[in-house]
Amino acid sequence: MSLKLRLLVTMVALVVVTSLVLSAMHLNTVTETWLAHLDERSSTTAQTVKRWVLHRAAESFTHSEQSPASAIRAGYRDAIAADEELPLVLAGLLSQTKSIVEISVADSRSTILASTSRARAGAHMPDRLTLKDLIGLGPLDRMLAILGGAIDYESRVDLGILGQPVPVFRIQVLVSSVLLREAILPSIGSAALASAAAVLIAAALAFFVARISLQPIARLGAAIDDIARGQRLSPPQVSSASEFQVVEQKLRLLGEQFRGAREGATELRGSMERRLAAINRLTGGVAHEIKNPLNSIALRLELLKNRILPEVPEAKEELAVISEEINRLDRVVRTFLDFTRPVEIETAEVDLGVLVDETIGVLKPEALSSLVDVRWSKPTGPVLIRGDAGLLKQAVWNVCRNALEAMPGGGALSVETFREGADAFIRISDTGPGVAAGDREKVFQLYYSTKPQGSGIGLAMTFRAVQLHGGSIEIGSAAGGGAAFDMRLPAA
Numbered sequence: 408m409s410l411k412l413r414l415l416v417t418m419v420a421l422v423v424v425t426s427l428v429l430s431a432m433h434l435n436t437v438t439e440t441w442l443a444h445l446d447e448r449s450s451t452t453a454q455t456v457k458r459w460v461l462h463r464a465a466e467s468f469t470h471s472e473q474s475p476a477s478a479i480r481a482g483y484r485d486a487i488a489a490d491e492e493l494p495l496v497l498a499g500l501l502s503q504t505k506s507i508v509e510i511s512v513a514d515s516r517s518t519i520l521a522s523t524s525r526a527r528a529g530a531h532m533p534d535r536l537t538l539k540d541l542i543g544l545g546p547l548d549r550m551l552a553i554l555g556g557a558i559d560y561e562s563r564v565d566l567g568i569l570g571q572p573v574p575v576f577r578i579q580v581l582v583s584s585v586l587l588r589e590a591i592l593p594s595i596g597s598a599a600l601a602s603a604a605a606v607l608i609a610a611a612l613a614f615f616v617a618r619i620s621l622q623p624i625a626r627l628g629a630a631i632d633d634i635a636r637g638q639r640l641s642p643p644q645v646s647s648a649s650e651f652q653v654v655e656q657k658l659r660l661l662g663e664q665f666r667g668a669r670e671g672a673t674e675l676r677g678s679m680e681r682r683l684a685a686i687n688r689l690t691g692g693v694a695h696e697i698k699n700p701l702n703s704i705a706l707r708l709e710l711l712k713n714r715i716l717p718e719v720p721e722a723k724e725e726l727a728v729i730s731e732e733i734n735r736l737d738r739v740v741r742t743f744l745d746f747t748r749p750v751e752i753e754t755a756e757v758d759l760g761v762l763v764d765e766t767i768g769v770l771k772p773e774a775l776s777s778l779v780d781v782r783w784s785k786p787t788g789p790v791l792i793r794g795d796a797g798l799l800k801q802a803v804w805n806v807c808r809n810a811l812e813a814m815p816g817g818g819a820l821s822v823e824t825f826r827e828g829a830d831a832f833i834r835i836s837d838t839g840p841g842v843a844a845g846d847r848e849k850v851f852q853l854y855y856s857t858k859p860q861g862s863g864i865g866l867a868m869t870f871r872a873v874q875l876h877g878g879s880i881e882i883g884s885a886a887g888g889g890a891a892f893d894m895r896l897p898a899a
């Protein structure tokens with residue numbers, strides 16, 4: 408998950424949780440207020456009924472001081488049960504409040520004497536959960552009770568005779584939970600709406616905040632890119648937060664140091680190249696100075712041989728040694744010149760298939776005599792490059808000769824040429840001992856040889872030829888553990 412997304416999700420989650428908690432608290436407060444109001448309303452109604460019943464009972468039934476309590480109770484009860492006006496009064500009270508669904512008056516045995524639901528007269532008045540019970544519940548239970556079942560809650564007032572434990576009348580006012588629910592649902596709706604709006608606004612804000620706060624990071628990334636490219640950094644942004652400014656400053660410092668180091672390295676390389684060129688010129692000059700006298704010495708030696716040998720035949724051996732040494736010196740000077748002189752290659756279109764074929768043709772007799780099986784996979788079509796055919800032929804010949812020399816007791820020499828993408832390849836592998844991984848750099852060095860009579864020139868020459876063509880050469884291991892040389896040249 409990207410940093411931006413994480414910031415966004417965290418901020419939105421925070422707002423969701425906050426708005427949920429706030430909404431729940433708000434709903435709770437609304438419910439509590441509503442219930443308190445309702446409780447007051449219903450108990451006021453119950454009290455009003457009580458006063459009325461008390462008044463009517465006293466009015467329509469008179470008793471003497473000596474009447475027994477039971478007679479008084481029965482008298483009151485009958486008076487109220489027969490009262491024609493009571494149901495009308497109850498109905499009037501009911502119509503005043505929407506939240507009250509029923510008002511009933513019952514006797515001590517809970518038999519209904521009068522009710523706003525006239526059919527219920529004479530029926531049993533059941534006990535209900537009181538509004539006070541509902542108010543006493545925990546917030547969650549209360550909300551579930553209101554939203555859950557359709558239960559009616561009561562407010563009850565008892566009316567009795569002074570000093571008597573059992574009441575004469577019970578007055579019940581019923582409140583429906585359906586009405587309660589209807590009163591609270593709009594509050595839930597508006598809270599949900601407000602929460603949704605808050606979440607949307609928070610998401611939008613979070614998006615912008617994430618964008619603004621991550622901008623410096625993007626800028627630091629760009630600065631690092633500039634440093635990598637060795638460019639001068641763009642001027643610092645004053646709008647960045649101070650933390651980022653510090654990092655940016657350090658980066659700037661690092662960039663300057665890096666640029667300095669880079670310029671230093673470039674300068675060093677330039678001066679090294681100039682120096683090397685100067686050394687090359689100097690040594691090249693010295694080699695030339697040696698080469699010319701060497702030529703005339705060789706010439707004179709031939710003349711001297713012709714003169715001396717007929718008279719002093721014993722000198723033949725000495726003269727041969729001198730001649731040999733002069734030749735060796737000449738070879739050294741020549742290869743030295745080859746390597747120091749900037750070679751001008753003459754490029755023409757070359758078909759590598761043909762070039763390798765010709766080179767192998769020259770090597771075939773020697774391979775046969777040392778029991779080496781030459782496996783030349785000739786390409787079906789031309790493998791064209793632009794290059795110097797003479798130089799490349801020499802390069803391939805050097806590698807193949809080394810392969811033959813690595814298999815004195817016989818083996819197999821495999822050669823293939825192919826094109827792959829923008830490159831042409833010549834792959835030469837043998838079944839000799841191979842080149843140890845640690846020696847793979849060394850074998851291309853001039854004069855490096857592990858052979859008693861080796862010159863160490865062959866692979867150095869090959870390396871240089873391939874390099875002059877803009878290619879490369881690598882050594883790997885052949886399948887049987889022998890050496891595998893891969894020459895890559897840019898295809899035409």
Ligand SMILES: Nc1ncnc2c1ncn2[C@@H]1O[C@H](COP(=O)(O)OP(=O)(O)O)[C@@H](O)[C@H]1O
Pocket residue numbers: 805809810813837839840841842850851855856857858860861862863864865866867890
């Ligand atoms: N095909 C090969 N198998 C094993 N070793 C090789 C092979 N080709 C080259 N070498 C190693 O690389 C060295 C350098 O080769 P080269 O430059 O041609 O010089 P030289 O052949 O005169 O020794 C060789 O002496 C040999 O140790």
Ligand SMILES: [Mg+2]
Pocket residue numbers: 805808809863864865866
């Ligand atoms: Mg060699």
